[in-house]
Structure formats: structure tokens, C-alpha cells
Amino acid sequence: MKYLLCIVCVIAFSVSSSAVPIIFDIGTSARGIALGGALSAIADDESAIFYNPAGLAFLNRTTIAAFYQRSFETIHHIVLTGAGRGWGVQLIQIDTGPIESTNEFGNPSGEQTRYASYAGLVGVAFGIENFSVGLRGKLSHDDFGTEWGIDAGALVRLGAVRAALITENLLGSSEVSVRLGTALVVQFSPRVRLTTAAEVSNLLSHPEIRVGFEISVNGVQMRVGYDGVALITGAGARWNSIRLDWAYRMHPQLPASPSVTVAYSF
Numbered sequence: 474m475k476y477l478l479c480i481v482c483v484i485a486f487s488v489s490s491s492a493v494p495i496i497f498d499i500g501t502s503a504r505g506i507a508l509g510g511a512l513s514a515i516a517d518d519e520s521a522i523f524y525n526p527a528g529l530a531f532l533n534r535t536t537i538a539a540f541y542q543r544s545f546e547t548i549h550h551i552v553l554t555g556a557g558r559g560w561g562v563q564l565i566q567i568d569t570g571p572i573e574s575t576n577e578f579g580n581p582s583g584e585q586t587r588y589a590s591y592a593g594l595v596g597v598a599f600g601i602e603n604f605s606v607g608l609r610g611k612l613s614h615d616d617f618g619t620e621w622g623i624d625a626g627a628l629v630r631l632g633a634v635r636a637a638l639i640t641e642n643l644l645g646s647s648e649v650s651v652r653l654g655t656a657l658v659v660q661f662s663p664r665v666r667l668t669t670a671a672e673v674s675n676l677l678s679h680p681e682i683r684v685g686f687e688i689s690v691n692g693v694q695m696r697v698g699y700d701g702v703a704l705i706t707g708a709g710a711r712w713n714s715i716r717l718d719w720a721y722r723m724h725p726q727l728p729a730s731p732s733v734t735v736a737y738s739f
Contacts, residue, residue, distance in 0.1 A: 494613045494620050494647070496567055496590045501552040502540055503734040507707025507720035508685025509698025511672040513654035514637040516628060518716075519554045519736060522561030522596045525637050525654070526607030527628035530600030532558045534738040538716075542732035545724070550732070559599065565592040565613075590615035603630045611645075620646045633659050637672075651676040664691050696720070714738050 500506040502520035512520065516528025519536040535557035542550035547569055554563045568589040591614050598607030609624040622645030627638045637654040641647075654672040661667065668687040673680050685698035694709035700722075707720035718734040 494590070494592070494615070496565055496592045496613050496615075497611065497641075499544070499550065499567070500542075500732075501554065501563060501565060502538070503542075503707060503718035503720040503732045504687075504694075504696070504709060506542070506700075506722055506732055507696040507698055507705050507709075507718070508670060508687060509672075509683040509700040509705060510674075511654060511656075511670040511683040511685040511698065513626070513639055513652055513672055514628070514635040514656035515658070515668065515670055516637065519556035519561065521598075521607075522554060522556055522563045522594055522609065525626040525628055525639050526561065526596035526609040526624065527598050527600075527605040527626035527637070527639075529556060529561045529596055529607055530559055530598035530605035531628075531630075532556060536736050536738040538734055538736035540732065540734045542730055544730040546728040559597060561594070561596040561598075561609075563594040565594075566590070588615070598626075604628070622647055633657055649677065650674070665689070694718075 500510055501523040504518070505512040505520050505524055512524040516525040517531065519538050521528030521532070538554045540552035544550055549568050549570065551566045552563060555561070569587055571585045571587050592611060594609055594611045596607055596609035598605055605628045607626045611624065612621045613619070622642040624639065624641045625643055629636045635656040635658065639652040641650040643649065652672060652674045653676060654670065656668060656670040659667045666689040670685045672683045674683065675681055681701040683698070683700050685696065687694055687696045692711045696707040698705045703722055703724045705720055705722045707718065709716065709718040714737055716736040716738070720732045722730040
């Protein structure tokens with residue numbers, strides 16, 4: 474219980490002072506989180522709507538996915554996503570539920586606090602051979618107000634090398650933010666693939682480096698990443714049209730945050 478009020482205060486400060494609402498900065502897929510958030514240059518599944526809308530142009534199947542994360546043993550983070558070639562839609566919710574605060578002695582004070590935020594994203598993309606561009610509209614709301622923005626992304630695939638550029642809030646109520654990403658995807662055989670990725674976010678203000686590593690063998694993936702704050706591990710597996718991803722994000726001071734994504738493609 475001693476962490477709960479601290480967590481809510483951190484969220485409130487982040488929402489009120491950050492250029493980007495916190496709901497757009499905490500990931501929406503277990504795979505993306507396990508890779509440290511460095512997914513902008515990969516962007517090869519339905520979560521491209523969040524990490525880089527340009528990746529939607531390269532999707533081969535339509536996918537629906539549900540994501541859940543229990544952050545710091547306090548926050549419920551739920552995401553529903555639908556995406557196919559050239560389009561994507563995503564709904565996001567984070568909610569602490571009612572939290573009873575404590576006094577200086579660690580005893581319940583009888584007062585309760587809560588934080589909840591909701592967001593929606595809609596994206597479209599168009600690709601020519603190895604190059605694609607995408608646009609995304611987003612809207613979020615919490616007790617601090619309503620925020621909106623229009624983002625643009627670009628993705629280049631040259632053999633095993635991929636590069637991405639995302640400009641967030643080209644139009645909108647928040648400050649402009651730029652991310653650069655790169656990835657190396659090496660297919661050793663039809664059953665073995667190695668992916669490494671790196672990304673620099675907040676390029677115009679306070680640059681942060683994120684890195685991720687993934688190895689896939691016979692449809693089973695193992696992942697590790699670093700998002701600038703914490704080390705994350707994860708895994709994934711695919712059975713025909715069903716995909717399951719899992720991530721475990723550690724934190725230096727707060728409880729760990731496990732997450733899971735269940736997806737179906739058709």
C-alpha cells in the first residue's frame with residue numbers, strides 16, 4: 474500500500490507536465506513492451522497503429538487483439554486493437570480504481586483517490602514496394618482535460634535493414650515529438666529469425682534510447698529489452714491463427730508490471 478499514492482502522484486504529474494499524455498507513452502502490446510518500446514522500425518503486427526502507423530501498409534492479415542497489463546500492482550491497462558493492410562483502430566484505457574491513501578505512519582487515512590484515462594487511435598497507411606507512409610489521429614481524455622493530435626510515420630525496408638521516422642503531434646494540442654528507429658531482421662532459415670532494434674524518442678527535447686532483442690525459433694519467440702528506465706523480458710508463441718505474447722517489466726523502486734496480448738488473425 475505504501476507505493477499506491479506515490480504511483481498516482483507520479484501519473485498525475487506526468488499527465489500535467491509531459492508534452493505527450495502518459496496514456497500514449499506506456500505501450501499497447503506485450504511484444505512492444507518486451508522490446509523496450511523499440512518497435513517503430515519493426516511495426517509488422519497490429520500494434521503498428523501505436524508504434525508506427527506506416528507499418529500498417531505491410532500487414533498481410535487482418536488481426537484483432539486484446540492486451541492487459543497490471544502496472545505496479547495498481548493500474549489496470551486494457552487495450553483493444555483491430556488492424557489490416559493499410560488501416561488500424563485502437564482503444565486504450567488505464568484505471569487505478571479507488572485507492573485509499575495512508576498517513577505518515579502507513580495507516581489508512583480514510584481518503585480515496587483515483588486516476589483514469591481513455592484514448593482512441595485511427596490510422597491509415599500507403600506503401601510502394603519497400604517504402605510506406607502512414608497517418609494517425611488520436612484523442613485522449615482524463616480529469617486534466619482532452620488532448621488530440623495528428624501523427625505521421627515513415628518506414629523503409631531495405632533487405633534486413635529497416636528504418637523509421639515518426640513525428641507526433643504535427644497538428645494537435647500537445648508539443649511536437651520526433652522518434653527515430655532502426656532494426657535489423659535476419660532470417661537464417663524459414664524457422665529461425667533474429668531481430669535487433671533501437672530507437673531514440675523525444676528527439677527534440679529529452680532524447681531517450683530504447684533497445685530490444687528477439688529470437689524466433691519454430692514460431693516461439695524470446696525477447697529482452699530496455700526502455701530507458703527498466704529491463705523487460707518476454708516471450709511469444711503462435712498456433713495457426715492465434716498468437717500469445719507475454720512481457721515482464723521490472724522497475725528499480727516499484728513493483729513489476731506483467732502484461733499479456735492475445736491476438737487472432739484471419
